[in-house]
Amino acid sequence: MTEKVLTSGDISEIEKAYQHFPLRSAACIEGLKIIQKNHRWVSDDAVKELAELLEMSPAAIDSIATYYSLIFRKPVGRHVIMVCDSVSCWIMGYEGILNHLKNRLNIGYGETTQEDRFTLLSICCLGTCDHAPAIMINNDLHRDLTPDKLDAILETYK
Amino acid sequence: MYPINDNIEKPLTQHIKNDGSWLTLKEYESTGGYQALKKALQMKPAEIIQVVLDSGLKGRGGAGFPTGKKWSTIDISENASSIKYLVANADEMEPGSFKDRFLLEGNPHQLIEGIIIGAYAIQASFSYIFLRWAYHLAGKALTQSIQEAYDAGYLGKNIGGSGFNLDMSLHISVGRYMCGEETALLNALEGKRSNPRAKPPYPSNSGLFGKPTIVNNVETLSNVPHIIMKGANWFMNLSKTGEGGTKLYGASGKVKSPGLWELPLGISLRELLEDYAGGMADGYRFKGVLPGGGSTDFLVEEHLDVAMDYASVAKAGSRLGTGTIIVLDDKTCPVGMVHNLERFFAQESCGWCTPCREGLPWTAKILYALETGAGKTEDLNILEFHTHYMAPGNTFCALAPGAMEPLQSALKYFKADFEMHIHQHKCPWNS
Numbered sequence: 001m002t003e004k005v006l007t008s009g010d011i012s013e014i015e016k017a018y019q020h021f022p023l024r025s026a027a028c029i030e031g032l033k034i035i036q037k038n039h040r041w042v043s044d045d046a047v048k049e050l051a052e053l054l055e056m057s058p059a060a061i062d063s064i065a066t067y068y069s070l071i072f073r074k075p076v077g078r079h080v081i082m083v084c085d086s087v088s089c090w091i092m093g094y095e096g097i098l099n100h101l102k103n104r105l106n107i108g109y110g111e112t113t114q115e116d117r118f119t120l121l122s123i124c125c126l127g128t129c130d131h132a133p134a135i136m137i138n139n140d141l142h143r144d145l146t147p148d149k150l151d152a153i154l155e156t157y158k
Numbered sequence: 159m160y161p162i163n164d165n166i167e168k169p170l171t172q173h174i175k176n177d178g179s180w181l182t183l184k185e186y187e188s189t190g191g192y193q194a195l196k197k198a199l200q201m202k203p204a205e206i207i208q209v210v211l212d213s214g215l216k217g218r219g220g221a222g223f224p225t226g227k228k229w230s231t232i233d234i235s236e237n238a239s240s241i242k243y244l245v246a247n248a249d250e251m252e253p254g255s256f257k258d259r260f261l262l263e264g265n266p267h268q269l270i271e272g273i274i275i276g277a278y279a280i281q282a283s284f285s286y287i288f289l290r291w292a293y294h295l296a297g298k299a300l301t302q303s304i305q306e307a308y309d310a311g312y313l314g315k316n317i318g319g320s321g322f323n324l325d326m327s328l329h330i331s332v333g334r335y336m337c338g339e340e341t342a343l344l345n346a347l348e349g350k351r352s353n354p355r356a357k358p359p360y361p362s363n364s365g366l367f368g369k370p371t372i373v374n375n376v377e378t379l380s381n382v383p384h385i386i387m388k389g390a391n392w393f394m395n396l397s398k399t400g401e402g403g404t405k406l407y408g409a410s411g412k413v414k415s416p417g418l419w420e421l422p423l424g425i426s427l428r429e430l431l432e433d434y435a436g437g438m439a440d441g442y443r444f445k446g447v448l449p450g451g452g453s454t455d456f457l458v459e460e461h462l463d464v465a466m467d468y469a470s471v472a473k474a475g476s477r478l479g480t481g482t483i484i485v486l487d488d489k490t491c492p493v494g495m496v497h498n499l500e501r502f503f504a505q506e507s508c509g510w511c512t513p514c515r516e517g518l519p520w521t522a523k524i525l526y527a528l529e530t531g532a533g534k535t536e537d538l539n540i541l542e543f544h545t546h547y548m549a550p551g552n553t554f555c556a557l558a559p560g561a562m563e564p565l566q567s568a569l570k571y572f573k574a575d576f577e578m579h580i581h582q583h584k585c586p587w588n589s
């Protein structure tokens with residue numbers, strides 16, 4: 001048997017999560033969140049191990065993992081940049097921000113820069129439309145963006 | 159929020175601070191917070207439902223269903239299920255909407271108090287706040303505030319010596335616009351994909367884990383303590399048009415001062431656009447507006463004097479929705495704007511029912527073709543067909559019919575612009 005992905009710490013967190021629910025399977029999303037929090041992304045092996053823990057099939061877990069846009073089934077970098085591409089940001093010119101990011105980082109959507117520094121993704125409306133265009137980097141919201149501002153912001157994520 | 163000294167009563171937002179920090183329990187109590195809960199616990203649950211019914215409060219999430227009516231569908235007799243749930247829908251993901259964020263980040267206890275009163279009214283013993291992932295600051299504010307409410311005895315066992323017990327848990331979601339639909343939200347809370355459920359049974363009969371459940375929007379619940387404290391008449395008189403209450407209105411797009419304002423329900427679109435949003439930004443002219451988020455019909459110049467309340471906006475052919483307007487200017491392509499919206503809806507369709515799963519990507523592809531100069535005359539008929547094919551009643555939930563609202567109204571008001579794309583084989587705005 002190869003080495004397990006889930007640590008004993010992960011497992012106890014997941015066990016704690018499903019105790020709140022009438023069914024273990026109800027903790028599926030919580031379980032995926034816990035794995036991602038501790039490992040940055042959810043690998044195939046992690047899906048299988050979670051399935052065993054929650055008494056579900058790996059396919060059932062994966063149908064949920066691939067459905068939710070913020071569960072990452074591929075490796076991501078240390079910093080995940082999420083560019084709002086919804087209507088108010090579109091009107092306010094998010095495409096300029098996106099092109100600047102793509103050129104600067106030399107990656108497209110879904111790709112990660114060398115040395116795993118940044119991953120570039122899109123996200124739907126961030127709910128800060130009076131300050132469009134906006135992006136999130138990890139848990140941080142950045143608003144009223146211009147390409148110049150963006151360069152200074154990127155520098156703060158090493 | 160931009161403070162404007164207009165002497166308008168603003169129960170929801172008047173105490174929210176300007177420094178980006180939320181009201182702590184102590185600060186909330188010093189503004190009269192949790193007095194409404196104390197008053198409510200002296201009332202009978204049915205009395206609370208009656209007051210909310212009389213106040214005229216309508217669901218602020220977008221659908222506008224009367225809150226008291228929703229609550230009164232729950233069986234609170236002794237024969238009722240002993241387990242019931244109240245869920246606050248804080249999954250604000252309607253494109254162009256940013257109103258619940260302000261309440262969550264600024265005054266979390268106001269929401270929590272509203273939930274406790276609502277839960278008491280329907281005799282629920284457990285409550286959830288369903289929060290979208292992107293609202294991190296709100297997540298912090300709610301986590302701390304729920305703990306404060308437990309420590310102060312506003313949550314937990316025997317609240318205020320009343321014998322009423324209530325627990326509260328914060329659920330942080332992992333994306334998907336579909337989670338805002340109330341039955342889909344319940345599936346997500348159960349750890350499943352957020353596909354919608356067939357109605358009936360309605361959640362008030364069989365909701366979360368098969369138990370009676372009520373789902374209410376953040377702004378809706380935040381109004382409840384004020385209604386209990388000051389009464390149905392006071393609430394009714396806040397509005398300009400007899401639908402009750404204030405409303406958080408917002409504006410985004412090429413206006414001078416994009417922002418968010420709490421105003422009497424029923425101010426005119428013109429007042430909102432000109433007096434609060436400051437009119438169009440320099441060099442831009444007004445072309446149209448989505449009055450309540452991405453899934454509402456365009457209104458145009460002739461509608462500027464429409465009152466922004468549920469009935470008036472409906473009469474004008476659209477929906478008040480979330481009350482956050484998205485302004486279309488003359489230098490932005492209406493076809494491009496509708497393409498952006500349909501691409502969003504196509505991406506966010508859960509794929510559960512065929513018209514939505516297949517129809518939305520089809521419309522998005524046609525709009526893309528128009529934008530890139532590959533549009534054909536018959537495309538307009540295909541788009542028109544889809545607005546009927548995905549009309550209310552033909553799909554499982556309201557996502558696809560909502561998605562058709564901006565499209566059908568754009569075809570109505572901006573038909574010439576669509577035709578220009580076809581005749582010129584390009585987007586005239588993108589030369």
